[in-house]
Amino acid sequence: MAKVVISTLLLVLFLPGCYYDNKETMYGASSCDTTNVTYSLKIAPLINQKCIGCHSAASATAGVDLSSYNQVVKYGQSKQLQGTIKQLPGYETKLMPPGGKLDNCNISLVDIWVRKGMPQ
Numbered sequence: 635m636a637k638v639v640i641s642t643l644l645l646v647l648f649l650p651g652c653y654y655d656n657k658e659t660m661y662g663a664s665s666c667d668t669t670n671v672t673y674s675l676k677i678a679p680l681i682n683q684k685c686i687g688c689h690s691a692a693s694a695t696a697g698v699d700l701s702s703y704n705q706v707v708k709y710g711q712s713k714q715l716q717g718t719i720k721q722l723p724g725y726e727t728k729l730m731p732p733g734g735k736l737d738n739c740n741i742s743l744v745d746i747w748v749r750k751g752m753p754q
């Protein structure tokens with residue numbers, strides 16, 4: 635009986651702790667705003683900050699232009715967007731941006747956006 639009480643107590647004490655720990659390691663100390671994940675509010679600013687230097691219309695490295703909604707949707711549909719930022723199978727050597735992986739919050743934003751059907 636005492637064992638059950640103690641395990642229950644431990645569960646109650648540590649479950650919320652684990653939850654918050656995970657959230658912090660996933661998103662860092664600051665919070666990740668996953669509301670209103672649209673192209674114009676979340677994805678375009680991310681691409682302008684992290685990708686456009688190499689993938690603009692004028693300078694489309696590897697032929698990849700990420701400067702408009704239609705272009706980004708095209709790479710979302712082909713899974714190249716998710717493949718390169720997450721290094722999915724087939725993209726192991728093509729991490730984008732090449733300098734270092736996006737943080738988990740930005741990767742989540744792309745995942746959520748794709749799951750929602752890539753709203754403009």
Ligand code: HEC
Pocket residue numbers: 681684685686687688689695696698709714715718719727728730731732733736
């Ligand atoms: C420093 C320049 C640079 C930045 C910044 C950059 N890329 Fe790239 N990108 C490249 C190069 C170089 C290639 C060609 C890589 C190869 O084929 O090995 C490429 C290829 C790609 C491809 C095509 C991959 C394929 O072969 O299927 C996609 C999609 C892509 N980048 C998306 C992105 C995204 C999304 C970002 C921002 C998160 C980004 N890139 C940031 C240089 C860059």
